[in-house]
Amino acid sequence: MRQAVLTGEHFITGDVACAEGALAAGCLFFGGYPITPATEITEHISSQLPEVGGTFIQMEDEIAALAAVIGSSCAGVKAMTATSGPGFSLMMENIGLAICTETPCVIVNVQRSGPSTGLPTQGAQGDMMQARWGSHGHYEIIVLSPSSPQEIFYQTITAFNLSEIYRLPVIIMTDEMIGHLSERVIIPKARAIKTVSRPRPKGRKDRFKPFKPGPNGVAPMAIAGEGYNIHVTGLTHDERGYPDMTVEGQDEMMSRLTGKVRQNLDDIISTEAYRLDDADIVIVSYGVSARTSLAAVDEARKQGIKAGLLRLITVWPFPEAQIRRLAKRVKGFFTVELNLGQIHLEVQRCVAGIVPTFLIGHPGGTIMPPERVVETLRARAKIT
Amino acid sequence: MNQVNKQIKHPLDDLLRTDRIPHIWCPGCGIGTAFSSCLTALKSSGIDLKKTVMISGIGCTGRGAGYVKLDSYHTTHGRAIPFATGMKLANPELNIVVFSGDGDLFAIGGNHFIHAARRNVDLTVVCVNNFNYGMTGGQVAATTPYGIKTTTTTKGNSETPFNLPLLAYASGATYVARWTILHARDLTESIEEALLKRGFSFIEVLSPCPVNYGRRNKVSALDTLKLYQEKTIIKNRVHPMELDIDFERGVILGKFVDEEKPTFMDRYDKIYRPMEPMEEEQAL
Numbered sequence: 001m002r003q004a005v006l007t008g009e010h011f012i013t014g015d016v017a018c019a020e021g022a023l024a025a026g027c028l029f030f031g032g033y034p035i036t037p038a039t040e041i042t043e044h045i046s047s048q049l050p051e052v053g054g055t056f057i058q059m060e061d062e063i064a065a066l067a068a069v070i071g072s073s074c075a076g077v078k079a080m081t082a083t084s085g086p087g088f089s090l091m092m093e094n095i096g097l098a099i100c101t102e103t104p105c106v107i108v109n110v111q112r113s114g115p116s117t118g119l120p121t122q123g124a125q126g127d128m129m130q131a132r133w134g135s136h137g138h139y140e141i142i143v144l145s146p147s148s149p150q151e152i153f154y155q156t157i158t159a160f161n162l163s164e165i166y167r168l169p170v171i172i173m174t175d176e177m178i179g180h181l182s183e184r185v186i187i188p189k190a191r192a193i194k195t196v197s198r199p200r201p202k203g204r205k206d207r208f209k210p211f212k213p214g215p216n217g218v219a220p221m222a223i224a225g226e227g228y229n230i231h232v233t234g235l236t237h238d239e240r241g242y243p244d245m246t247v248e249g250q251d252e253m254m255s256r257l258t259g260k261v262r263q264n265l266d267d268i269i270s271t272e273a274y275r276l277d278d279a280d281i282v283i284v285s286y287g288v289s290a291r292t293s294l295a296a297v298d299e300a301r302k303q304g305i306k307a308g309l310l311r312l313i314t315v316w317p318f319p320e321a322q323i324r325r326l327a328k329r330v331k332g333f334f335t336v337e338l339n340l341g342q343i344h345l346e347v348q349r350c351v352a353g354i355v356p357t358f359l360i361g362h363p364g365g366t367i368m369p370p371e372r373v374v375e376t377l378r379a380r381a382k383i384t
Numbered sequence: 385m386n387q388v389n390k391q392i393k394h395p396l397d398d399l400l401r402t403d404r405i406p407h408i409w410c411p412g413c414g415i416g417t418a419f420s421s422c423l424t425a426l427k428s429s430g431i432d433l434k435k436t437v438m439i440s441g442i443g444c445t446g447r448g449a450g451y452v453k454l455d456s457y458h459t460t461h462g463r464a465i466p467f468a469t470g471m472k473l474a475n476p477e478l479n480i481v482v483f484s485g486d487g488d489l490f491a492i493g494g495n496h497f498i499h500a501a502r503r504n505v506d507l508t509v510v511c512v513n514n515f516n517y518g519m520t521g522g523q524v525a526a527t528t529p530y531g532i533k534t535t536t537t538t539k540g541n542s543e544t545p546f547n548l549p550l551l552a553y554a555s556g557a558t559y560v561a562r563w564t565i566l567h568a569r570d571l572t573e574s575i576e577e578a579l580l581k582r583g584f585s586f587i588e589v590l591s592p593c594p595v596n597y598g599r600r601n602k603v604s605a606l607d608t609l610k611l612y613q614e615k616t617i618i619k620n621r622v623h624p625m626e627l628d629i630d631f632e633r634g635v636i637l638g639k640f641v642d643e644e645k646p647t648f649m650d651r652y653d654k655i656y657r658p659m660e661p662m663e664e665e666q667a668l
């Protein structure tokens with residue numbers, strides 16, 4: 001047996017750091033399916049999970065992997081899966097099931113270039129909108145994006161905590177570059193790691209309403225085999241969990257599902273500012289692109305452009321209020337990402353024409369060179 | 385009169401969400417009979433019902449989970465089995481019954497079925513086979529016999545259906561049986577046996593869908609029951625190769641497989657957690 005928290009200093013990849021983060025968070029079930037560049041998460045956790053008392057299973061496809069994860073979470077354990085684009089596409093329907101049934105779970109997407117099989121071994125950030133809207137229907141979801149192996153370790157813990165607190169799937173959108181990057185990762189002592197478990201019901205079992213929200217909008221969660229005789233369905237349902245096929249029922253359920261995120265934005269959203277205090281130009285970025293943007297900010301400053309970086313740690317829900325505030329005092333926004341404009345559109349929406357917004361993007365396969373960012377800033381600096 | 389009615393209690397009421405009745409099943413549908421056999425078996429088996437879960441996919445039969453007063457999960461189309469697999473692995477103490485239809489378990493969910501059987505996950509899978517997609521109005525299924533008319537095979541089905549017990553057997557199921565809703569007693573006994581069995585158990589229940597399948601092929605619910613009575617033969621232990629469904633020749637019912645094999649969890653524990661049983665031995 002090993003300790004769940006592998007305290008110490010390690011030189012590991014982002015993928016391995018992610019698996020260790022899951023173990024440190026208390027993950028006890030992993031349903032996987034191999035796919036480049038997420039395979040190393042699955043491999044590492046497959047060997048380590050039984051050592052901490054958990055269970056690993058490699059399912060027959062990604063649909064089954066997420067279905068098994070949701071089933072295990074309904075039995076009361078913290079559970080996770082990891083994949084990349086094609087597998088992520090297969091998971092979409094069951095993401096909706098987890099949203100609708102309010103089942104905590106963590107899904108990692110180590111992004112590669114798409115569409116279709118794309119560039120399997122080369123990274124991109126092309127699934128950001130899919131993470132937001134990929135399952136059908138209108139919903140709220142939490143999506144994080146780490147910029148280093150150290151951060152992926154911590155974000156995996158945060159992802160579990162948020163998914164348990166708010167009873168929804170939390171997605172970690174990393175990328176091939178971070179997933180395969182080996183770096184120093186420091187894992188603290190177990191007692192320094194804060195882990196949270198879902199709210200649990202108290203009181204009379206026969207009167208329990210499994211979807212009646214508590215004070216923060218989240219219902220306590222009864223698990224299978226506890227004697228609450230709960231019914232859980234992906235159909236629109238009322239607070240008892242019973243199907244309710246009415247317009248009012250749909251409206252009520254949807255306000256519960258979206259409300260628990262919308263009413264807790266301050267608790268959920270996290271961003272990081274770099275040289276932003278006196279900046280005229282804001283670079284908005286996340287994941288590996290935020291990391292290469294740091295060098296771009298420093299270089300631009302050297303060249304007399306007052307640039308700063310707003311790094312999105314939480315990508316969804318989108319830090320709308322922050323962008324709006326910044327829009328009132330800066331001269332322009334540049335979104336740096338490895339796609340052809342996804343988060344850029346969101347920035348544009350929030351800036352609402354107050355100042356110009358630009359995309360610095362490419363469709364994936366390699367990182368965004370900082371030089372290209374600086375060049376674009378210089379070329380556009382006159383306009384802004 | 386009302387008062388008297390109120391006092392009448394069905395013997396299965398304590399296992400039903402009576403506040404959800406009336407159910408959605410059509411008059412003459414066989415699902416209700418299969419469902420009540422399942423509930424009777426749950427009761428008579430003596431298993432701890434607090435630790436018993438029913439999981440369904442999507443479809444007419446898939447609504448079963450919504451009516452049983454146990455922890456019950458109505459999942460996505462075709463995914464009841466992988467959902468159940470995750471739940472069983474997370475808490476091996478749970479008794480899990482997957483109650484779903486042929487379209488759900490064998491067309492969209494077919495891949496999951498064969499893998500769960502191969503792994504010998506300790507689940508009881510009850511499949512109500514009514515040979516078509518009832519809920520969506522009667523389309524062709526992976527079980528629809530050759531020549532049968534459905535809304536998507538208006539001149540007759542040109543494909544060959546699955547022999548479900550053969551598929552279950554070939555995939556590694558440790559318990560395989562087939563009954564019809566007319567054989568409610570045998571069916572109940574069989575489900576009970578399957579519930580008590582460790583390993584992947586599969587029971588196919590032939591059942592009429594008079595509203596969609598029957599109407600288009602000019603067979604009433606009663607005609608179907610007559611077929612079940614006159615054209616079925618009980619032959620236990622027959623090789624599953626012989627179990628193709630052909631009502632002209634006669635359809636074989638019975639228990640075909642009942643074997644002991646280590647479950648997924650037995651083997652996983654043995655290989656990945658070898659320390660635990662050794663510690664226990666030392667303690668003794």
Ligand code: SF4
Binds near residue numbers: 410593
């Ligand atoms: S459509 Fe067919 S299977 Fe569905 S409830 Fe009606 S009779 Fe039963």
